[in-house]
Amino acid sequence: ERCFVAELPGSELVYFTCSRSAPLGAAALRPRGFLPPPGRCYSFCIPPAQSPRERVRAARLHGQLQQRLSRAPLGAGARVLPLLSYSPADAAAPEPGFLVQATQAAAEAERALEELLRLHLPAPVHLSVYEEAADGQVWRTLWRLQGAPEGKELLGRVRVLPAPEPLSHPAAAHLLGAAVFGSREAARGVLEECTSLIPEAKAVLDLVDKCPKLPKKGDFPVIVIEGLDATGKTTVTQSLRDSLGAVLLKTPPSCVSQWRKTFDDEPTLVRRAFYALTNYIVASEIAKESTKSPVIIDRFWHSTAAYAIATEISGKVLNLPPLHHPVYCWPEDLLKPDVVILLTVSPEERIRRLQERGIEKTREEEELEANRFFHQKVEGSYRRMENPSCELVDASGSREQVLEDVLHQIKKHFPLL
Numbered sequence: 295e296r297c298f299v300a301e302l303p304g305s306e307l308v309y310f311t312c313s314r315s316a317p318l319g320a321a322a323l324r325p326r327g328f329l330p331p332p333g334r335c336y337s338f339c340i341p342p343a344q345s346p347r348e349r350v351r352a353a354r355l356h357g358q359l360q361q362r363l364s365r366a367p368l369g370a371g372a373r374v375l376p377l378l379s380y381s382p383a384d385a386a387a388p389e390p391g392f393l394v395q396a397t398q399a400a401a402e403a404e405r406a407l408e409e410l411l412r413l414h415l416p417a418p419v420h421l422s423v424y425e426e427a428a429d430g431q432v433w434r435t436l437w438r439l440q441g442a443p444e445g446k447e448l449l450g451r452v453r454v455l456p457a458p459e460p461l462s463h464p465a466a467a468h469l470l471g472a473a474v475f476g477s478r479e480a481a482r483g484v485l486e487e488c489t490s491l492i493p494e495a496k497a498v499l500d501l502v503d504k505c506p507k508l509p510k511k512g513d514f515p516v517i518v519i520e521g522l523d524a525t526g527k528t529t530v531t532q533s534l535r536d537s538l539g540a541v542l543l544k545t546p547p548s549c550v551s552q553w554r555k556t557f558d559d560e561p562t563l564v565r566r567a568f569y570a571l572t573n574y575i576v577a578s579e580i581a582k583e584s585t586k587s588p589v590i591i592d593r594f595w596h597s598t599a600a601y602a603i604a605t606e607i608s609g610k611v612l613n614l615p616p617l618h619h620p621v622y623c624w625p626e627d628l629l630k631p632d633v634v635i636l637l638t639v640s641p642e643e644r645i646r647r648l649q650e651r652g653i654e655k656t657r658e659e660e661e662l663e664a665n666r667f668f669h670q671k672v673e674g675s676y677r678r679m680e681n682p683s684c685e686l687v688d689a690s691g692s693r694e695q696v697l698e699d700v701l702h703q704i705k706k707h708f709p710l711l
């Protein structure tokens with residue numbers, strides 16, 4: 295039995311399933327907020343990759359469809375929401391897809407959607423249509439789209455019911471190796487798979503392959519400063535460099551800057567593998583520099599993992615994988631820092647600083663502003679990291695106060711510094 299989870303506006307998750315046999319009275323149970331009245335919903339999923347080599351293509355197809363859906367003539371007020379199809383009974387990775395909420399039952403919107411799917415999805419293409427019946431229950435009609443331009447076959451009609459919320463988010467068990475990479479080889483494998491599609495992947499691999507496999511930290515302290523955008527990392531890391539006579543490094547390093555936009559436009563799988571590998575490039579720099587002086591790093595692996603988890607786990611902070619989940623564990627083959635400090639500021643102060651700075655924001659930061667739940671999930675993930683865990687410093691005071699507090703925290707580990 296397949297179940298589905300969709301993320302509604304406001305980051306609410308709705309879990310539902312379909313049943314042929316549920317007794318009709320069994321609740322005017324309609325999944326809450328699922329079908330905006332009066333309206334229709336449509337859903338479809340991206341067919342899973344048949345082999346590891348195919349997973350980059352499948353991930354890219356998902357991204358392309360998302361872009362095309364955002365431009366498709368689906369009618370005023372139509373919403374395209376992220377959907378996952380999963381089976382509670384087996385361990386297979388969930389299939390990503392979309393739930394399209396149309397505010398009117400517009401034949402034109404339906405035609406546009408069908409045309410898009412016929413054009414871009416490999417056959418057989420399945421489309422589910424959800425409607426409310428006179429008795430207030432929601433029904434799903436499953437269609438197989440075939441032939442051009444309008445051929446379609448009716449496969450069946452079933453009731454839609456709320457599904458029990460699983461103990462953990464359906465994506466949680468599949469983050470490792472797909473969004474969070476537990477080793478250099480795991481991330482490397484993804485970029486290997488895309489060298490024929492993305493030429494820049496080869497250039498990144500060449501850089502990574504020049505770095506020693508297990509670089510060793512020198513005797514000087516290695517300190518990472520983490521935090522959301524505009525929490526003051528640049529300000530603090532520069533002050534720390536000056537007051538500790540340290541070397542300042544950042545991830546991703548400048549040697550990959552020219553490829554960053556390319557990978558930011560790729561789906562999670564490829565984008566996160568890129569960022570994961572940049573940590574290994576910086577690790578070899580840390581190894582060298584920490585034999586000579588203290589090293590300060592502006593973002594490292596915790597950023598890579600926290601942003602990946604927050605993006606892939608839909609809903610709110612309570613949907614994050616629980617404490618001690620393997621996604622929060624430092625990769626065994628990545629040079630480990632001595633101290634990781636997480637700068638925190640209130641959402642209001644952070645937004646004030648972002649606005650004051652006034653420079654163009656990255657796509658992810660636009661999302662951050664629009665979606666405070668995403669912001670909470672990134673910070674919630676940082677807070678769950680372990681070995682090394684993040685030590686929190688409230689960064690909402692003056693620049694001088696924040697520096698003093700960070701130095702105080704560092705000196706607890708290195709009193710002689």
Ligand SMILES: Nc1ncnc2c1ncn2[C@@H]1O[C@H](COP(=O)(O)OP(=O)(O)OP(=O)(O)O)[C@@H](O)[C@H]1O
Pocket residue numbers: 521522523524525526527528529530647648650651689690691692693694696
């Ligand atoms: N303690 C502070 N009080 C007030 N403003 C601050 C403080 N620290 C930093 N700022 C200002 O807030 C803005 C963001 O700071 P900064 O660039 O250091 O953050 P960041 O975390 O490095 O951001 P990003 O991750 O986007 O690079 C800057 O304009 C900076 O001058």
Ligand SMILES: Nc1ccn([C@@H]2O[C@H](COP(=O)(O)O)[C@@H](O)[C@H]2O)c(=O)n1
Pocket residue numbers: 523545546569570573593594595597598599601602656658
């Ligand atoms: N080690 C890292 C560093 C960065 N990222 C990603 O980059 C974004 C933030 O970078 P800034 O240059 O704006 O500070 C953030 O959205 C992360 O996705 C990363 O993954 N790993």
